[in-house]
Amino acid sequence: MYFALIGAAGYVAPRHMKAIKETGNELIAILDKNDSVGVIDQYFPNADFFSESERFDRHLDKLRRKNKTKVDYVSICSPNFLHDAHIRLAVRNNAHAICEKPIVLNPWNIDALMELEKETGKSIFTILQLRHHPSVIKLKERISKKSTGKKYDIDLTYITSRGSWYFFSWKGDDSKSGGIGTNIGIHFFDMLSWIFGAVQTSKVHLSQKDKAAGLLELENARVRWLLSVDADDLPPQAKEKGMRTFRSITLENEEIEFSEGFTDLHTISYKEILNNKGYGLKDARNSVVIAYKIRNEKIFPLTNDYHPLLKNILTK
Numbered sequence: 001m002y003f004a005l006i007g008a009a010g011y012v013a014p015r016h017m018k019a020i021k022e023t024g025n026e027l028i029a030i031l032d033k034n035d036s037v038g039v040i041d042q043y044f045p046n047a048d049f050f051s052e053s054e055r056f057d058r059h060l061d062k063l064r065r066k067n068k069t070k071v072d073y074v075s076i077c078s079p080n081f082l083h084d085a086h087i088r089l090a091v092r093n094n095a096h097a098i099c100e101k102p103i104v105l106n107p108w109n110i111d112a113l114m115e116l117e118k119e120t121g122k123s124i125f126t127i128l129q130l131r132h133h134p135s136v137i138k139l140k141e142r143i144s145k146k147s148t149g150k151k152y153d154i155d156l157t158y159i160t161s162r163g164s165w166y167f168f169s170w171k172g173d174d175s176k177s178g179g180i181g182t183n184i185g186i187h188f189f190d191m192l193s194w195i196f197g198a199v200q201t202s203k204v205h206l207s208q209k210d211k212a213a214g215l216l217e218l219e220n221a222r223v224r225w226l227l228s229v230d231a232d233d234l235p236p237q238a239k240e241k242g243m244r245t246f247r248s249i250t251l252e253n254e255e256i257e258f259s260e261g262f263t264d265l266h267t268i269s270y271k272e273i274l275n276n277k278g279y280g281l282k283d284a285r286n287s288v289v290i291a292y293k294i295r296n297e298k299i300f301p302l303t304n305d306y307h308p309l310l311k312n313i314l315t316k
Contacts, residue, residue, distance in 0.1 A: 001274070002069060004029040004060060004095070006086050007077035008037040008049075012100055016075045017043040019270040029063070029071065031056040053089070060093040071095045073273075080183065081176040084109050091122045098125045098273060102186045103284045105178045107292055110281050117281070125278040128287075129265035130191040132272075135258040139251070140195045143220070152196065152221040154251055155308060156188055161231035161244040167209060174295070180212045181294035185227045188249075189216075190287035196221035199290050204297040205306050206314070213307045214294060226307040233313055 003020050007013055009032045017040070020027050027044040030037070033051055040047060050056035064070040074090035076083060076099040084104050090097040103126040104110055113124055130136050143152070162171075170176040177183040193199065197219025204214040211228035226233075231244065238246040249256045272278045302310070 001025040001072045002063075003027045003073050003075060004031070004056075004071045004090075005047075005075045005077065006031045006056075006089075007079070008032040008040060009034040010077050013077040014039050014043075015266040016077055016098075016100075016270075019267040020044075020075070022267045023270045023274060025073075025274075028069070029056065029059055057089060057093070060089075060095070064094050073098055076100060079170045079176055080105060080178055081170070084113070087113060087124055088116065091116055091120050091124070094120075094122070096123045096125065098127065098270070098278075100127050101190065101284065102178060102182050102288055102291060103281065104288060105182065105292070107285065107289050110285055110288060114281050123278075123280060125273045125280055126284045127266060127269050128187070128190050128194075128279045128283060129269050130187050130258075131194055131279065132265050132268045133258055135256065136191055136195070139256060143195055150220060152251055153253075154192065154196075154221050154223045154249065156192070156223055156225040157246065157248040157307070157309065158184060158188060158226070159228045159230070159233050159235075159238075159246045160184060161234070162210075162229035166229060172209065174209075178291055179207075179295050180210070180227050180229065182291040184229065185212075185225070185294075186287050186291050188225075189290040190284070192216075192221065192223055193218060193286035193290060196223075198286050199293065202290065202293040202297055203300040204294055205300055205302055205310060207294075207297075207299060211313070212294065213310050213313075214297070214300075215305055216290065222305070224305065224307040226309055226313075228313075232316065233309070235309065 003025055005027055008030045021043050027047050029048045031050045060071055074095045074097050076086045078086050080102055083099050087097045087099055117124055166172050171183055199218055201217040206213040210230045213226040216223040234246050
């Protein structure tokens with residue numbers, strides 16, 4: 001299979017290049033407006049590189065007309081707000097799309113893309129790699145065996161320190177990234193809704209450029225969540241160890257361990273996609289809806305049910 005890739009200079013792109021290589025496929029065309037993309041040499045040094053989308057689009061069209069070397073899949077690792085447009089670019093060139101999460105920023109964008117799939121016969125996949133994590137699969141199996149109707153109490157904490165550059169990049173612009181809830185939280189929201197069901201209610205207790213917190217009521221869980229890119233929010237035990245990232249999910253006060261096992265999840269995702277078992281638009285909907293609600297929700301005052309670290313953060 002022949003692949004093209006949009007967005008080679010970002011953090012996640014090497015995982016896609018690695019997955020394409022490890023599944024025995026060829027990356028032949030790459031687009032990125034930045035040219036600091038030497039990482040390409042580790043995987044596909046002969047791939048054609050473009051810094052203008054118009055020339056990249058033209059190149060894909062020429063390959064399509066040659067037939068033998070047409071691009072079968074376009075992998076999309078561009079900034080969040082460009083995903084919708086780049087998915088359309090892929091499908092317009094008669095290729096399937098594999099898009100990093102969030103697949104889009106708004107629920108109605110999913111509806112429009114589903115219509116596009118029907119019109120073109122092309123598939124639009126997304127990467128929901130935590131669904132392939134052994135600990136997450138084990139948790140889902142465990143919950144599925146329990147009787148329905150139970151509401152589990154969950155605390156989600158994800159603090160991943162970022163420097164001042166973050167706020168000058170597209171990631172610091174909520175209109176482009178979708179804000180903290182979307183940019184660093186959406187894979188957790190997908191995982192939780194995959195296991196515990198769709199969102200019923202959402203309350204936001206804190207919403208700032210660098211942190212957010214709230215309460216999600218899913219069909220079978222109440223999730224008190226906290227997301228932050230502020231190093232000052234790290235708990236003391238993390239600071240003492242010099243950690244820059246802290247992640248924790250507790251279920252009924254039991255820590256769910258998934259600190260390891262992330263290395264090959266993109267490759268597993270690609271294998272599933274190439275076997276026509278990948279996750280698509282319908283699978284992505286719950287997390288997109290959750291992130292959209294968080295982004296547009298009013299701020300609720302703190303009551304008896306809020307994240308255990310939140311009060312300390314607010315009093316700093």
